[in-house]
Ligand SMILES: Nc1ncnc2c1ncn2[C@@H]1O[C@H](COP(=O)(O)OP(=O)(O)OP(=O)(O)O)[C@@H](O)[C@H]1O
């Protein structure tokens with residue numbers, strides 16, 4: 001990673017601070033945090049429970065806002081965007097992978113993957129092509145008519161990954177993507193994510209408790225008491 | 234299109250809950266439609282009344298009568314073309330449950346003043362020729378299976394005794410709103426019997442009906458009639474047939490008002506029920522809404538999902554309710570035929586049904602939408618798992 005100076009920065013966080021109100025008490029979670037994420041990087045964020053990993057991920061993904069500081073993604077300071085602009089920005093730039101897959105239960109695998117494309121100008125046929133391609137990548141093209149309840153946890157998470165990449169976002173954020181899976185399924189998911197990273201050059205930011213998950217990443221960073229430290233891999 | 238697919242599938246997610254809510258709306262719409270129809274049926278007699286007729290009665294109350302001698306004096310009042318008279322008989326056919334209005338009338342002039350009771354010339358002739366003859370409306374005849382020539386016995390209440398009649402004719406209404414449930418017989422039959430049994434009550438008229446030369450002079454004529462009998466033993470109260478009918482209805486105005494209020498209360502209740510269903514639904518889906526929002530779907534899209542589902546439920550209930558209103562009203566009208574000669578669902582009721590269901594659907598969605606749109610994405614996502 002010594003040659004990182006030549007690599008493009010996708011996410012740049014400068015002096016970010018975030019605190020929550022618990023009753024009348026202010027609970028600081030992140031204080032004066034600064035770091036960069038490079039294009040094509042596979043970053044694992046680790047740290048004890050309650051250290052603010054999800055909070056940091058949400059800030060980068062634009063679903064929560066900083067109290068102060070800036071978060072620049074692909075040249076845009078998202079801290080300055082209004083709610084609507086931010087929604088459009090997320091649709092174009094962020095793919096989400098959650099711990100509990102979070103598929104819409106009344107929609108088939110195909111329809112779930114199609115969701116992000118409904119916010120693009122793509123026509124029906126193009127959407128279909130994109131959805132099939134994404135399902136192909138995660139190896140579930142034959143299950144596209146299945147509803148989430150008819151799929152295993154691992155399969156559901158693969159559909160969720162297809163949904164996250166179908167609109168070709170700049171970054172993929174994953175909050176404990178293997179947290180609810182058995183070991184074999186977790187392996188598959190991690191393998192798939194590593195493949196998306198290496199073969200398709202996707203920038204991935206993954207929060208995890210699982211050391212095996214962290215092994216797949218290029219970079220592992222440790223968040224504790226609001227301070228980020230590199231863990232040599 | 235996608236939104237439509239999504240919201241119908243969402244609505245069918247809890248089949249029992251959605252089904253019960255739709256059932257509730259259906260019943261509310263049915264109840265509302267029936268109650269409104271009852272109210273309008275109540276006023277049907279009023280609306281069918283003629284402006285060309287005045288009714289004169291004893292000023293004290295309807296239970297007091299007027300002497301027969303008034304008839305000629307009223308006939309001489311300026312503007313009066315013809316007069317007739319009638320007594321409410323109050324007879325019972327077998328049991329009280331078989332209620333229908335029955336009157337002793339002066340047959341010739343009465344049917345001339347009420348051209349809406351259409352009687353064939355033969356029937357009319359037969360009726361006039363038989364002192365104990367009677368004439369009934371088509372629906373009343375159907376109700377008891379009476380045919381011309383049948384003997385009918387009424388038990389007197391106001392005028393005690395057993396009264397025998399022979400059915401001489403069946404009239405039908407000229408208009409849809411004409412009451413075909415009435416029973417008429419000759420006033421002379423009543424009067425002659427009274428002369429023998431209760432002479433004191435003979436030669437008394439319940440109401441005198443006045444045909445006007447010109448409906449425009451109704452006000453002047455009624456004043457002139459009442460002035461003529463001012464300070465006499467039996468003062469008169471003369472009013473248009475409409476006002477007279479209304480005075481009947483207004484005796485029970487409180488009931489009508491109560492029915493009206495209940496019909497609106499039903500709508501308010503169902504609004505609360507649907508609002509509760511939608512609040513429960515939206516609370517369960519907060520996490521899903523957060524997922525949509527995270528993916529970049531804006532607030533109006535979430536609002537569309539909630540409002541759409543709410544309207545889907547309320548309008549389905551509305552449609553089923555409207556479709557059922559007709560057969561149920563027909564059945565109800567049949568059972569209540571004696572009280573409501575005209576029992577028809579008005580078009581305005583259907584418009585109100587649709588309007589109320591729209592309002593119910595929209596109002597029920599307001600609060601859940603507000604919550605769903607307002608909640609932060611991170612907060613919404615935290616509720617999953
Ligand atoms: N909306 C909120 N209101 C109040 N406090 C919050 C809120 N969200 C997070 N917190 C607090 O902020 C801190 C960091 O939370 P966060 O979810 O980022 O931790 P985490 O590192 O992801 O933990 P875990 O590994 O358990 O998921 C915790 O102490 C949490 O209680």
Ligand SMILES: [Mg+2]
Nearest residue numbers: 053054055175
């Ligand atoms: Mg977390």
